[in-house]
Amino acid sequence: xxxxxxxRLQVVPNCALSWHGALIFYAWMxxxxxxxxxxxxxxxxxxxxxxxxxxLLALGAALWVSMRRGDYREVIxxxxxxxxxxxxxxxxxxxxxxxxxxxxxxxRPARIASYPSRLIISSHGxxxxxxxxxxxxxxxxxxxxxxxxxxxxxxxxxxRLDVExxxxxxxx
Amino acid sequence: xxxxxxxxxxxHAAPSGFKRWLFATNxxxxxxxxxxxxxxxxxxxxxxxxxxxxxxxxxxxxxVDPGFxxxxxxxxxxxxxxxxxxxxxxxxxxxxxPLMVGAPDxxxxxxxxxxxxxxxxxxxxxxxxxxxxxxxPAGGWTMYPPLVLQTGNAFPFLIFSVHLMGMxxxxxxxxxxxxxxxxxxxxxxxxxxxxxxxxxxxxxYLLILAMPVLAGAVTMLLTDEYxxxxxxxxxxxxxxxxxxxxxxxxxxxxxxxxxxxAFGIVSQIIPTxxxxxxxxxxxxxxxxxxxxxxxxxxWAHHMFTxxxxxxxxxxxxFSTMLIAVPTGVKVFNWMATMWRxxxxxxxxxxxAVAFVFLFSIGGFSGLMLGITPxxxxxHDTYFVVAHFHYVLVxxxxxxxxxxxxxxxxxxxxxxxxxxLAKIHFWLSAIFxxxxxxxxxxxxxxxxxxxxxxxxxxxxxxxxxxxxGAFVFGVSQLLFVYxxxxxxxxxxxxxxxxxxxxxxxxxxxxSPAPHHTFEVAPEVP
Numbered sequence: 001x002x003x004x005x006x007x008r009l010q011v012v013p014n015c016a017l018s019w020h021g022a023l024i025f026y027a028w029m030x031x032x033x034x035x036x037x038x039x040x041x042x043x044x045x046x047x048x049x050x051x052x053x054x055x056l057l058a059l060g061a062a063l064w065v066s067m068r069r070g071d072y073r074e075v076i077x078x079x080x081x082x083x084x085x086x087x088x089x090x091x092x093x094x095x096x097x098x099x100x101x102x103x104x105x106x107x108r109p110a111r112i113a114s115y116p117s118r119l120i121i122s123s124h125g126x127x128x129x130x131x132x133x134x135x136x137x138x139x140x141x142x143x144x145x146x147x148x149x150x151x152x153x154x155x156x157x158x159x160r161l162d163v164e165x166x167x168x169x170x171x172x
Numbered sequence: 173x174x175x176x177x178x179x180x181x182x183x184h185a186a187p188s189g190f191k192r193w194l195f196a197t198n199x200x201x202x203x204x205x206x207x208x209x210x211x212x213x214x215x216x217x218x219x220x221x222x223x224x225x226x227x228x229x230x231x232x233x234x235x236v237d238p239g240f241x242x243x244x245x246x247x248x249x250x251x252x253x254x255x256x257x258x259x260x261x262x263x264x265x266x267x268x269x270p271l272m273v274g275a276p277d278x279x280x281x282x283x284x285x286x287x288x289x290x291x292x293x294x295x296x297x298x299x300x301x302x303x304x305x306x307x308x309p310a311g312g313w314t315m316y317p318p319l320v321l322q323t324g325n326a327f328p329f330l331i332f333s334v335h336l337m338g339m340x341x342x343x344x345x346x347x348x349x350x351x352x353x354x355x356x357x358x359x360x361x362x363x364x365x366x367x368x369x370x371x372x373x374x375x376x377y378l379l380i381l382a383m384p385v386l387a388g389a390v391t392m393l394l395t396d397e398y399x400x401x402x403x404x405x406x407x408x409x410x411x412x413x414x415x416x417x418x419x420x421x422x423x424x425x426x427x428x429x430x431x432x433x434a435f436g437i438v439s440q441i442i443p444t445x446x447x448x449x450x451x452x453x454x455x456x457x458x459x460x461x462x463x464x465x466x467x468x469x470x471w472a473h474h475m476f477t478x479x480x481x482x483x484x485x486x487x488x489x490f491s492t493m494l495i496a497v498p499t500g501v502k503v504f505n506w507m508a509t510m511w512r513x514x515x516x517x518x519x520x521x522x523x524a525v526a527f528v529f530l531f532s533i534g535g536f537s538g539l540m541l542g543i544t545p546x547x548x549x550x551h552d553t554y555f556v557v558a559h560f561h562y563v564l565v566x567x568x569x570x571x572x573x574x575x576x577x578x579x580x581x582x583x584x585x586x587x588x589x590x591x592l593a594k595i596h597f598w599l600s601a602i603f604x605x606x607x608x609x610x611x612x613x614x615x616x617x618x619x620x621x622x623x624x625x626x627x628x629x630x631x632x633x634x635x636x637x638x639x640g641a642f643v644f645g646v647s648q649l650l651f652v653y654x655x656x657x658x659x660x661x662x663x664x665x666x667x668x669x670x671x672x673x674x675x676x677x678x679x680x681x682s683p684a685p686h687h688t689f690e691v692a693p694e695v696p
Contacts, residue, residue, distance in 0.1 A: 016356040025353060033381055036421075036468075040388065045403060045418055047395070048388030055342055055384050062346045066279045066354045135276055 015070025206263025217251030274357025371436030434571025446513030523574030534562030555615025606640030
């Protein structure tokens with residue numbers, strides 16, 4: 001018997017630049033900056049080169065951090081008997097499965113007010129955090145949506161569920 | 173049965189106390205800190221300018237000895253460039269770029285915090301040299317060797333503080349570039365970005381390309397002084413003139429780093445108060461990019477008199493002339509935007525119109541200086557001082573002031589006192605000319621720059637210039653009062669603030685909440 005279609009919530013951070021675009025941009029910056037630095041190295045002023053290199057490393061690291069955030073995905077699938085969470089980047093995906101009837105959705109406030117809250121899905125001593133790339137209001141929205149869907153699936157286990165849901169706006 | 177245990181907590185309130193500022197990662201808090209820091213530095217640098225103008229009020233030595241006078245000219249420039257103008261623009265970028273592109277914050281908020289907090293450290297180090305035996309650096313902000321190597325104990329502090337300022341600028345630039353490139357709201361294509369964002373993107377490129385050159389140059393000064401190298405030491409086979417080439421390779425893009433964001437601000441203000449879209453948006457973007465490119469191939473026009481081949485003189489003269497083309501495109505587009513617009517002249521618009529007019533004067537005197545044979549006459553005279561002050565005061569600083577008046581209602585939620593602001597504008601606009609216009613005349617008549625005493629033939633214009641400077645300086649206290657009173661209260665600002673306002677930043681409430689665009693906005 002085919003499995004009932006789940007509710008699927010996908011959380012994706014907003015990212016305006018593709019990896020390809022980032023590479024082109026970074027290559028252009030490297031060409032220009034190192035071009036200038038090597039021009040001075042040829043004149044004998046080599047100390048400019050390490051500063052250009054350091055700066056390009058910093059730029060590359062900043063771009064990489066920002067782009068890696070864009071690769072992140074969280075897919076929360078809610079089946080009649082379980083909640084599956086698959087999250088991470090393409091090269092390191094983690095998944096967790098929780099029985100629907102025992103699952104807790106808990107939005108924990110941070111101890112320091114300016115820090116973000118944490119949205120935890122848990123059961124039987126296992127837990128999984130979701131919505132880390134979201135802002136506070138989006139995380140609250142996701143929490144509300146998860147509770148609604150789990151409640152709904154719990155009440156109507158035999159019903160075919162083929163509606164795809166998403167939090168208010170999956171994009172950050 | 174599923175359970176939920178949401179415990180709501182209001183994370184949207186801004187944290188309070190000194191930790192809010194010390195550990196700030198919110199772009200608005202950091203923007204505010206940058207702007208306050210810049211304002212303080214304007215007054216520190218401005219006080220130095222007052223000392224300079226007091227000494228030049230009449231011929232002879234009245235108040236300070238020549239050594240201290242040289243310290244004041246050097247420190248005034250460093251304070252105003254690296255402490256005033258650049259942090260003010262970074263502050264405006266921190267506040268407005270995320271709001272304009274629909275991002276919830278800067279791309280790297282912790283780095284943003286670090287890049288700000290380097291600045292007070294850098295300037296504390298630099299200002300502390302005023303109390304050293306031998307005093308603060310006095311060889312000019314350009315740090316030409318071998319003069320700068322005679323600085324004494326302050327020298328390594330100068331180099332270290334310049335490194336810190338550079339680090340701060342680079343981190344700020346990287347953050348802005350990554351924010352603009354990667355955090356634009358869906359639908360916010362590059363050619364939909366507001367001009368202020370565009371000009372800052374190009375400014376950040378300039379910073380990233382130019383700053384390593386400055387860092388390398390000052391490091392070579394340091395190694396020449398303490399580690400026995402001879403990059404710029406003629407006695408060891410080096411060439412002190414090459415420092416000028418290396419320095420101005422950084423220095424000329426730096427000039428545009430200090431003016432391009434002002435172009436962006438004016439390009440936001442004029443369409444708002446002319447109630448018309450900006451004329452020639454794309455040509456403005458291309459003109460900005462052209463100016464940025466040309467800024468890297470004109471550096472030697474700062475040093476025509478040091479001696480260079482005729483071909484070099486011709487190349488740098490013509491490439492300098494070429495900058496007038498994209499700059500002319502910009503001035504034309506601003507005027508075309510105003511043409512037949514339903515213009516009103518609130519304070520931001522007054523500053524923007526004054527910017528267009530007075531910056532053009534600075535641009536024209538720049539063209540005069542770019543003509544090699546003429547520059548041989550003008551070089552190192554007060555004409556140069558008049559030129560770059562016209563570019564930087566009614567140019568960059570008027571741009572900043574216009575931007576502050578334009579966006580302050582969005583920041584504070586209150587309208588500023590329009591009557592007082594107009595008085596501030598007129599005092600500034602009149603006395604900036606009283607201060608700097610006569611300097612053209614004394615410069616053309618041959619008065620050298622960076623001197624505490626001068627021939628009596630220059631006395632009258634110098635007295636006028638000093639009076640202008642004092643009134644201009646005092647009138648800036650009014651600016652502080654207007655900002656202070658606007659922060660404290662006033663007429664409630666609406667969301668759109670201005671009748672002709674257009675853009676994402678005007679869709680968030682006034683004052684802008686601590687967190688904005690938590691849900692990515694729709695860009696039409």
